[in-house]
Amino acid sequence: MSSQHSPASRSDTPSAIESLRAERPGRGVVHFWKDTLIPTTREAPSDAESPSHILLSRAGYIRKLGSGIYDYLPLGWRTLRKISQIVREEMDAAGASELCLPVLLPIELYAQTKRDVDYGDLLFKVTDRKQAVAALGPTHEEPITELVKGSINSYKQLPINLYQIQTKFRDEARPRSGLLRCREFIMKDAYSFHTSVDGAGGLNETYDKMHRAYVNVFKRCGLDFTVVEAEAGPIGGSASHEFMVNAPSGEDTILKCPVSGYAANVEKCEIGDRGAWTLDADPTGELTEVHTPNLPGIDEVGKFMKVKPDRMLKSIVFSVQAASGGGVAGGGGAKWVVAVVRGDHDVNEGKVKAAVRALTGDAGATVALADEKAAREAGFAIGYVSPRTVNLVPGTLLVIDHDAAQGGFWASGADKKDHHVKHFNWKREVGAKLHDKSYVKVCDVRNALAGDPSPRAPGAKLETGRGIEVGHIFKLGTKYSDAMGLAVLDQSQQKKSVIMGCYGIGVSRTMASSVEQNHDADGIIWPAHIAPYHVIITVLKPEASEQVECARRLAVELSAAGLDVLIDDREERAGVKFKDADLIGIPVRLTTGDKALAEGAVEFKARKAAAPAGVNGAGGAGGAGGGGKGENVKFAEVVAKCVAACGV
Numbered sequence: 079m080s081s082q083h084s085p086a087s088r089s090d091t092p093s094a095i096e097s098l099r100a101e102r103p104g105r106g107v108v109h110f111w112k113d114t115l116i117p118t119t120r121e122a123p124s125d126a127e128s129p130s131h132i133l134l135s136r137a138g139y140i141r142k143l144g145s146g147i148y149d150y151l152p153l154g155w156r157t158l159r160k161i162s163q164i165v166r167e168e169m170d171a172a173g174a175s176e177l178c179l180p181v182l183l184p185i186e187l188y189a190q191t192k193r194d195v196d197y198g199d200l201l202f203k204v205t206d207r208k209q210a211v212a213a214l215g216p217t218h219e220e221p222i223t224e225l226v227k228g229s230i231n232s233y234k235q236l237p238i239n240l241y242q243i244q245t246k247f248r249d250e251a252r253p254r255s256g257l258l259r260c261r262e263f264i265m266k267d268a269y270s271f272h273t274s275v276d277g278a279g280g281l282n283e284t285y286d287k288m289h290r291a292y293v294n295v296f297k298r299c300g301l302d303f304t305v306v307e308a309e310a311g312p313i314g315g316s317a318s319h320e321f322m323v324n325a326p327s328g329e330d331t332i333l334k335c336p337v338s339g340y341a342a343n344v345e346k347c348e349i350g351d352r353g354a355w356t357l358d359a360d361p362t363g364e365l366t367e368v369h370t371p372n373l374p375g376i377d378e379v380g381k382f383m384k385v386k387p388d389r390m391l392k393s394i395v396f397s398v399q400a401a402s403g404g405g406v407a408g409g410g411g412a413k414w415v416v417a418v419v420r421g422d423h424d425v426n427e428g429k430v431k432a433a434v435r436a437l438t439g440d441a442g443a444t445v446a447l448a449d450e451k452a453a454r455e456a457g458f459a460i461g462y463v464s465p466r467t468v469n470l471v472p473g474t475l476l477v478i479d480h481d482a483a484q485g486g487f488w489a490s491g492a493d494k495k496d497h498h499v500k501h502f503n504w505k506r507e508v509g510a511k512l513h514d515k516s517y518v519k520v521c522d523v524r525n526a527l528a529g530d531p532s533p534r535a536p537g538a539k540l541e542t543g544r545g546i547e548v549g550h551i552f553k554l555g556t557k558y559s560d561a562m563g564l565a566v567l568d569q570s571q572q573k574k575s576v577i578m579g580c581y582g583i584g585v586s587r588t589m590a591s592s593v594e595q596n597h598d599a600d601g602i603i604w605p606a607h608i609a610p611y612h613v614i615i616t617v618l619k620p621e622a623s624e625q626v627e628c629a630r631r632l633a634v635e636l637s638a639a640g641l642d643v644l645i646d647d648r649e650e651r652a653g654v655k656f657k658d659a660d661l662i663g664i665p666v667r668l669t670t671g672d673k674a675l676a677e678g679a680v681e682f683k684a685r686k687a688a689a690p691a692g693v694n695g696a697g698g699a700g701g702a703g704g705g706g707k708g709e710n711v712k713f714a715e716v717v718a719k720c721v722a723a724c725g726v
Contacts, residue, residue: 106637109611111646114152117141118658128327130593131256133602137662139589146253146261150586153662156610156642157589158264162243164298164607165266165583168291173284174239174268179221181245185211187220191561202247202261214247219558219580222269226576227564230271236566236576237279241268243585255327257590258546266583271576273568275553281577285553288581292321292549299588300605302595304545306332307342309428318552321583322545323591332545333526338534342526345428347540349522350531352480357520359485361503371496376421379498383489390421391482391490391502393463395453398434398475401442412438412517414456415445415475418465420482421489423524430523433477437519462491464502468518469511476508476518483520546591547584554578602663603686606724611644612636613720614664616655618671620647625670628680628713632668635717640726660685666720667708674710682716683708684723 115138122132123142134140139154150158166176185203188194194201194213202214215221222240230236246265253260268288274280289305296303301323308320320343322332331344342348373379380387396415417430431445450460457471468476470493488502512518528542556575559565565573589608596603606612613636615629633643644664646655659667669681711719 105640106642108633108637108643108645111644111648116153116662118661126256128255128258128594129597130258130590133593133597134256134590137602140256146250148257148260153610154589157608158585160608161299161585161588165243165295165585168294169241169268172287172291174241176242177240178242178244179218179225181215183213183215183221185213187224188213191220191558193220199251200248202249216246216248217582218242218267219269220562223558223562223564226271227562231566233273233566233568237270237272237284239268239270239284241266257586263584264586266585268581270579273566273574273577275577281553281579285551285579288551289319292551292583295583296321296548299592299608301592304332304334304341307346308550309345318550320547321549323548323595324543325546325591325594326544327594328544328546330545330547332543333528333540334543335532335534335538336541337538338532340532340534344525345426347526348533349526350533351536352531355480355483355520356485357483357504357509359503359505361501361506362487363501365502365507366500367492368498368500369496370498380421383498383500385489385500387421389487389489391418391465391488392421392423392425393418393465393491394425395448395458395460395463396430396445397448397452399444400440412475413473414448414471415477416463416465416467417477417523418482419479419524423479423481426523426525430477433519433521433523434475437475437477459491459493459495462493462495462497464490464493464499466493466507468508469513477523478518478520479524480520480522546587546594548588548591549583551581552579554580601661604663604665606665606726609663609665611664612641612724612726613666613668614644614646614659616646616659616667616669618652618669620649624675628670628675632680632716636720639717639721641720641724666723668716669708677710679710679712680716681708682711682719
């Protein structure tokens, strides 16, 4: 495949081809390989690891310009436009209106919501000649809120749902996997505005519409996906769902119940009933202190003490602040929370936050990993903390995972540097010295794992998988409107904060995710609705007028039927053309060969047929080797067969 790297001169192109170029297509487009920049290569970029990065680069869809920055070449741009059009159609059908907001945004907008701090180094910042600082938009909650604030003043103007498809920027520390994690990407973001949560025109009604629209988008894109409950992250809000493309290469862990259909990402997944727990079991022995110097982690400590991680207690310190500022817990002034899980488990920050809010009755309390310096000054021996700190450090709450709230032998930190203890006992070390039982709660505060009880189906066990996030919807509430002063007059002429929702789709990530899911050893296998072209016509002999005339006739009829057509008019060997056709992944290949033409037919081959059963959605196994043999189809039948194969 060497000669296809540079565009061929058209000075010697047969007149028949030139005549074909002059044809005006019907509803579909007709393009020529020699007119289109399609730089296919055998070799993948040296930094390419994921299937989508490798294949989109090799097939001439994208080209790396810098770290996390990519050119979209003609094939790639056509696919992105098709995905965008599907998104537009579903957004419009759901009642949303399209607009376009600036990319360059005053940093003061993000300062109003403190997201300039929340985003941290992810936020691209630029300084103009007057030393004014601006941000390159990562998402547009703040600018859309500012726009609506200046445009509406009455409840009669709501609800409204606005969206855009635009380039976004995030300064990723480690851009990787091509379009799956880059610094500049294409995203659809929508924002809805309401006077109520429930009822007609409320947030919940629009949220459900967006949920249905997203399901439609990803079904139309031909993706195998899972909708999961999710954490809101730095965007915030009361509830959210992610749309995950199922792929072994995905960065996110998904947990599913095979019985109920419940699914959630690891940050959000609940765990079902784990049976009885007790903090009243008798000690297993005398509390024994062990010197554990210079051991970097719990695994090393366990080996040194000859204790398995599942018999160790891991205690993580968080800081707590009431919604009104200051301490929480009914005026008790609590400023800290220690979350305790088994040593082989991980603390879930979102669950800790929910537990603290339930424990204190403060729905607006903020919970974050404690600053080490401040925690040490308060009396915590960071790295060696035990549950005993609920009695040792004033203003400390204790939340204990069910699996850790058990009798039997436990090892724990000793609350002093380079020391741990054996035979830790809940009744003796905590309960007997506890000044206020309301400061302790046993609840789910760890990440779920495969094999854990399902929260929705008794007796069922959670199963794990990997996913790529391509969509995320949020119930924002009044987080942004309160911060930015977005309010309207209600029916009683009282000012009321506007309730918001937001809804994002990664357009460029959707393209990459499709390749992660739909490929084989020979290349990409596009779902027809997002393929750059539906049909590729391979002209084996561009100098042969009969083959060119056949391609002309087919192209005209296929475009009239609404199919997009690419004609491979290069002076190349048949094997090169077949391999390239498989690599770029066009759903149907038609070949104008002399033998078929003599029978009044062309060779028909569906790209997906090259893959064994189960490749779609299985991460791409090897398929039949380059090119492969198709079937001869009569001229009168070929258009209908192509339409049926492409589902158009």
